[in-house]
Amino acid sequence: xxxxxxxxxADYSEWYNNIVEQAGLAEHSAVKGCMVIxxxxxxxxxxMQRILDxxxxxxxxxxxxxxxxIPKSFFSKEASHVEGFAKECAVVTxxxxxxxxxxxxxxxxxxxxxxxxxxxxxxxxxIWNTYKKWxxxxxxxxxxxxxxxxxxxWEMRTxxxxxxxxxxxxxxxxxxxxxxxxxxxxxKMLDVYVDFVENWMAVPVIKGxxxxxxRFAGAVETYTIEAMMQDGxxxxxxxxxxxxxxxxxxxxxxxxxxxGKLDYVWATSWGVSTRLMGALVMAHSxxxxxxxxxxLAPQQVVIVPIYKxxxxxxxxxxxxxxxxxxxEAKDLRxxxxxxxxxxxxxxxxxxxxxxxxxxxxxxARDLANGTVEMARRDxxxxxxxxxxxxxxxxxxxxxxxxxxxxxxxxxxREAHTFTVDTWDEFKEKIEYGFVVAHWDGTTETxxxxxxxxxxxxxxxxxxxxxxxxxxxxxxxxSKQRVIFAKAY
RNA sequence: CGGGGUAUGGCUCAAUUGGCUAGAGCACCUGGUUUGGGACCAGGGGAUUGUGGGUUCAAGUCCCACUACCCCGACCA
Numbered sequence: 001x002x003x004x005x006x007x008x009x010a011d012y013s014e015w016y017n018n019i020v021e022q023a024g025l026a027e028h029s030a031v032k033g034c035m036v037i038x039x040x041x042x043x044x045x046x047x048m049q050r051i052l053d054x055x056x057x058x059x060x061x062x063x064x065x066x067x068x069x070i071p072k073s074f075f076s077k078e079a080s081h082v083e084g085f086a087k088e089c090a091v092v093t094x095x096x097x098x099x100x101x102x103x104x105x106x107x108x109x110x111x112x113x114x115x116x117x118x119x120x121x122x123x124x125x126x127i128w129n130t131y132k133k134w135x136x137x138x139x140x141x142x143x144x145x146x147x148x149x150x151x152x153x154w155e156m157r158t159x160x161x162x163x164x165x166x167x168x169x170x171x172x173x174x175x176x177x178x179x180x181x182x183x184x185x186x187x188k189m190l191d192v193y194v195d196f197v198e199n200w201m202a203v204p205v206i207k208g209x210x211x212x213x214x215r216f217a218g219a220v221e222t223y224t225i226e227a228m229m230q231d232g233x234x235x236x237x238x239x240x241x242x243x244x245x246x247x248x249x250x251x252x253x254x255x256x257x258x259x260g261k262l263d264y265v266w267a268t269s270w271g272v273s274t275r276l277m278g279a280l281v282m283a284h285s286x287x288x289x290x291x292x293x294x295x296l297a298p299q300q301v302v303i304v305p306i307y308k309x310x311x312x313x314x315x316x317x318x319x320x321x322x323x324x325x326x327x328e329a330k331d332l333r334x335x336x337x338x339x340x341x342x343x344x345x346x347x348x349x350x351x352x353x354x355x356x357x358x359x360x361x362x363x364a365r366d367l368a369n370g371t372v373e374m375a376r377r378d379x380x381x382x383x384x385x386x387x388x389x390x391x392x393x394x395x396x397x398x399x400x401x402x403x404x405x406x407x408x409x410x411x412x413r414e415a416h417t418f419t420v421d422t423w424d425e426f427k428e429k430i431e432y433g434f435v436v437a438h439w440d441g442t443t444e445t446x447x448x449x450x451x452x453x454x455x456x457x458x459x460x461x462x463x464x465x466x467x468x469x470x471x472x473x474x475x476x477x478s479k480q481r482v483i484f485a486k487a488y
Numbered sequence: 489c490g491g492g493g494u495a496u497g498g499c500u501c502a503a504u505u506g507g508c509u510a511g512a513g514c515a516c517c518u519g520g521u522u523u524g525g526g527a528c529c530a531g532g533g534g535a536u537u538g539u540g541g542g543u544u545c546a547a548g549u550c551c552c553a554c555u556a557c558c559c560c561g562a563c564c565a
Contacts, residue, residue: 013559028557088564122565156489156563163564216565224565239565271565306524345525352525363524373524 012231013159019281020160022353023290026277033158033165037274040354043298045168045277049148051200051296052170052272055192061144061172066126068150069117074125078250081124084217088154090119090165119152124218124243124269127173128251135175135265138257142185143175161278162235162488169273175248175265177257182266183221186242189270190223193238201276202293202405203227203283204413205237206483208459213443216269220244226458226483228413229282232433234458234485237279240270278488283409284378290355291377293405294398299335301327301394302356306344306363313338316362319387323360323372326391332398352377357401358394378404419481426472426484430455434485438478440471449473449484458483 020026025041028034037045053063069092076082096111120126127145134140152166172189176182190207197203205225215222219241227237248254248264255265284291294300303320307313317338324334335356337347344361351359361373372390375382378401385393416433420426429435430453439445439457449472450456460482469478 009560017558032557084565153564157561210565214565219565222565236565241565269565304524308523343523343525343527345523345527347526348524349526361524365524 009231015287016278016282016285017160019285019290023281023355024353025281025290026160028160031165033155035158035160035164037168040298041277044280044292044296045274047296047298048196048200048276049170052192052196053146053148055196056146056170056172059144059188059192061146061174063147064145065147065149066123066130068120070120070123070126072116072118074129075118077125078218078247080246081218081250085121085153089121090152090154092117092119120149121151121153122269122271123147123149123151123171124173124247125251128247128253128267131173131175131265132251132253135253135255137255138177141175141177141255141265142181144172144185145174146170146172159278159488161274161281163275167274169271171269171271174268175253176267177255177263177265179244179266182244182268183242186221186223186240186268186270189268190225190238190240193225193240193270193272196272197225197227197237197276197279198406200293200295201280201283202295202402202409203237203279204406204410206459206461208461208464208483210239210459211443211446211457211482213446214456216241218243218246219269220246223462224459226485227279227283228409228416228434228485229279229488230285230412231282232416232431232486234434234483234487235275235279235282236458236487237276238270238272241268243267243269284405285355288380289353291405292355292357294357294402297355297357298333299351299354299356300332300398301334301358301360302347302351303334303336303360303362304344304347304351305336305338306361308364312364313340315367316364319367320362323362323387323390327394330391330395332394348375357398360390360394376401378408420472421469423472427453430484430486434458434483436481436483437472438469438480439482440474440476440478445471445473445476453484453486455484455486458485458487 023040024038026035026037029036093113093116094107094111095113096108097105098108100106131143135143148170150166150168154165155163158164174185176185194205194207197205205227207225210222210224216239221242223240225237226234229235245264245266247267253265254262256262281290284293303324305313305316305320307316320336324336327334348359355377357377359375366372370387371384372387373382374385374393374397376397417436418429418433419436420429426435426437446457460480464480466480469481470476471478
């Protein structure tokens with residue numbers, strides 16, 4: 001992994017695509033830029049959804065659903081918002097087809113919409129248009145709502161999970177009586193994302209704020225979590241925005257406070273998407289395929305019987321089913337793969353490709369000894385384990401795998417993060433990972449660095465140590481270091 | 489929208505200077521032997537070589553146009 005990002009990026013893409021495809025996560029669809037999420041991929045996404053949803057509920061949020069279509073006039077009410085998204089919007093202009101004289105199906109030009117509908121690239125506008133009706137008084141606040149939805153962004157170039165024309169996500173949209181409370185909310189939800197990505201996905205992230213240039217269109221402040229992929233590139237894993245009163249003003253959402261004074265409400269929005277699936281693949285996979293963290297794996301343990309004759313399978317199955325039961329009693333997700341359509345070696349390889357954290361093989365040899373063979377996906381080590389100790393061993397090993405994945409990913413990031421003080425060193429190290437350097441705080445410098453190196457400021461870390469220094473490019477005074485990287 | 493590449497059974501690829509009936513592996517079906525790392529043997533089915541045109545006695549192969557996909561850029565909370 002010491003090769004430069006630039007030289008290995010094509011290979012890395014190929015490697016990534018292979019894993020996504022061979023693990024049965026997703027594939028390109030007939031619709032350009034869109035993907036089909038296959039059953040195994042969707043099973044992982046469903047688990048992510050469930051866990052995140054529980055976290056949102058635990059922090060006081062409720063789910064709701066808003067329309068897929070947004071009238072163009074709503075969309076254009078917030079100036080910087082429309083500017084940020086205008087270039088990537090799918091637009092519905094007609095509502096009917098007809099059969100032409102030559103038998104082909106064509107758009108019925110007489111069925112033109114009076115006002116075009118935008119397929120949502122994000123839902124701030126339609127939601128704030130609705131919130132206007134819901135909020136009158138401080139008693140209606142805070143309003144803490146999340147929606148699970150699909151959105152469409154017509155990007156020029158797409159990659160499975162990381163950037164597709166249509167993608168699945170959740171978007172939280174909250175309204176608050178005070179600025180402080182809204183800022184607190186956006187930081188709180190960022191911490192929820194940190195918790196999820198680090199403790200469930202086993203991917204370490206850096207918390208920070210975006211520079212003005214990288215900020216969400218319409219936000220006052222964008223908080224982000226940034227993760228490092230195995231090619232040294234950064235991936236924005238989640239964002240949480242403090243929207244100030246921008247949308248409240250654009251949609252005229254005012255409330256009466258305790259003193260009877262009228263004021264605009266304060267807003268946040270936050271989201272994570274199926275892009276997290278891409279992060280998961282790129283953070284942990286190896287040349288044998290996907291590696292899933294035990295806490296997210298739809299199947300944490302797979303049991304494979306090894307047998308010659310049917311009678312032998314019956315004996316093995318009896319033991320295997322008992323093991324499955326006892327593990328399931330510990331709330332583990334276990335698959336007993338007793339299909340007779342494939343041989344054991346084939347099953348081993350298949351479950352490895354799919355990322356199942358633990359494999360248990362049981363054959364005649366084990367029946368005689370009262371043991372099983374347990375194989376770890378992350379380290380690819382095998383151990384013979386007495387059945388009597390299996391339950392505890394499995395629980396402990398799954399924990400170990402979860403921790404090991406996080407530690408390995410963290411160690412990789414640390415080994416590919418460089419603190420630099422000269423421009424020459426910057427240009428050299430940026431090809432290998434994250435660079436921590438001083439910056440003069442101007443968008444101009446940021447853009448110049450991007451132009452010369454393709455690297456952007458991923459974030460200004462929260463609780464960043466303050467120190468005097470000189471901007472890596474201009475030499476102007478700087479008070480803190482920021483994180484630069486090439487990004488997905 | 490630029491630069492590069494690819495297009496041949498379901499998948500991955502082969503086919504000599506243009507030459508005979510377009511081959512192989514994987515997958516699929518049948519039978520048998522197997523089963524502790526993607527089994528083996530025998531047999532079988534499956535292709536208007538991306539589309540359209542041209543050159544030629546003869547085109548998967550050469551020429552032109554078009555289309556689709558992949559990679560690299562441009563673009564991208």
